[in-house]
Amino acid sequence: MLILGDSRELLRTVPTGSVDLIVTDPPYPTIGGGNSESGTPGHRRPSGMLASNNAKGGFEHNDIAFREYLHDLFRVLKDPGHIYLMTNFLNLEEAMAQLRRHGFKLHNLLTAKKQNVTPNRWYMKNAEYVLFARKGAAFPINNMGDAMCHDWTNPVGAKSHPTEKSVELMERYILNSSQPGDVVLDPFMGSGATGIAARRNGRRFIGFEIDPPYFATACKRMGVMPCL
Numbered sequence: 121m122l123i124l125g126d127s128r129e130l131l132r133t134v135p136t137g138s139v140d141l142i143v144t145d146p147p148y149p150t151i152g153g154g155n156s157e158s159g160t161p162g163h164r165r166p167s168g169m170l171a172s173n174n175a176k177g178g179f180e181h182n183d184i185a186f187r188e189y190l191h192d193l194f195r196v197l198k199d200p201g202h203i204y205l206m207t208n209f210l211n212l213e214e215a216m217a218q219l220r221r222h223g224f225k226l227h228n229l230l231t232a233k234k235q236n237v238t239p240n241r242w243y244m245k246n247a248e249y250v251l252f253a254r255k256g257a258a259f260p261i262n263n264m265g266d267a268m269c270h271d272w273t274n275p276v277g278a279k280s281h282p283t284e285k286s287v288e289l290m291e292r293y294i295l296n297s298s299q300p301g302d303v304v305l306d307p308f309m310g311s312g313a314t315g316i317a318a319r320r321n322g323r324r325f326i327g328f329e330i331d332p333p334y335f336a337t338a339c340k341r342m343g344v345m346p347c348l
């Protein structure tokens with residue numbers, strides 16, 4: 121089920137404990153001082169980042185704070201259940217603190233290699249960070265031989281979304297933390313990478329997206345009729 125709209129409102133309509141797994145790449149400020157819940161993000165370039173990376177190729181709706189949706193993500197997730205939340209270096213500390221504050225227990229910080237490297241004076245940033253956490257009792261991933269550094273490369277060149285993620289990366293998380301028939305949620309689906317991965321592996325999918333063009337792209341890529 122794909123729905124166009126604001127996930128802060130749409131999440132309220134999702135029944136408590138009805139989602140088996142959450143895999144999401146949420147919006148956050150990319151050139152401010154990160155997503156500080158205690159103040160308004162500034163609009164300066166973070167230390168170390170080069171001018172050529174200044175907000176190029178961003179998307180419009182990127183100013184949402186973790187506390188605006190994490191309480192609902194915790195509520196809708198089954199107990200026990202896993203969540204994968206993507207973030208960047210600037211927002212990592214806040215993301216970890218907010219996950220804990222909303223009741224999640226952190227398991228690991230996963231990384232995924234990307235090819236579209238962010239220019240930086242102090243090591244080029246060629247990795248995505250993915251916080252892996254749980255609600256309720258601990259349970260193992262399905263492939264216990266899997267490692268925390270993933271070598272899937274990000275889509276480059278003509279992309280469906282400025283921050284498009286690799287379907288194979290999402291697939292790995294879905295295969296490790298859910299079963300066929302389970303419900304996977306991505307409240308910030310963009311062009312639909314999580315949804316494609318879920319459907320490819322026989323999972324049911326709930327996806328929300330606020331931006332009509334990205335929503336249309338996700339529907340097209342998944343070959344499904346949208347719920348408007």
Ligand SMILES: C[S@@+](CC[C@H](N)C(=O)[O-])C[C@H]1O[C@@H](n2cnc3c(N)ncnc32)[C@H](O)[C@@H]1O
Nearest residue numbers: 126127145181281284285308310311313329330
């Ligand atoms: C980081 S991108 C996700 C990209 C996605 N992983 C992909 O592969 O295309 C985050 C998405 O969340 C959307 N978004 C921002 N605020 C939202 C909100 N309140 N409700 C629903 N979607 C929102 C943005 O429009 C953007 O497409």
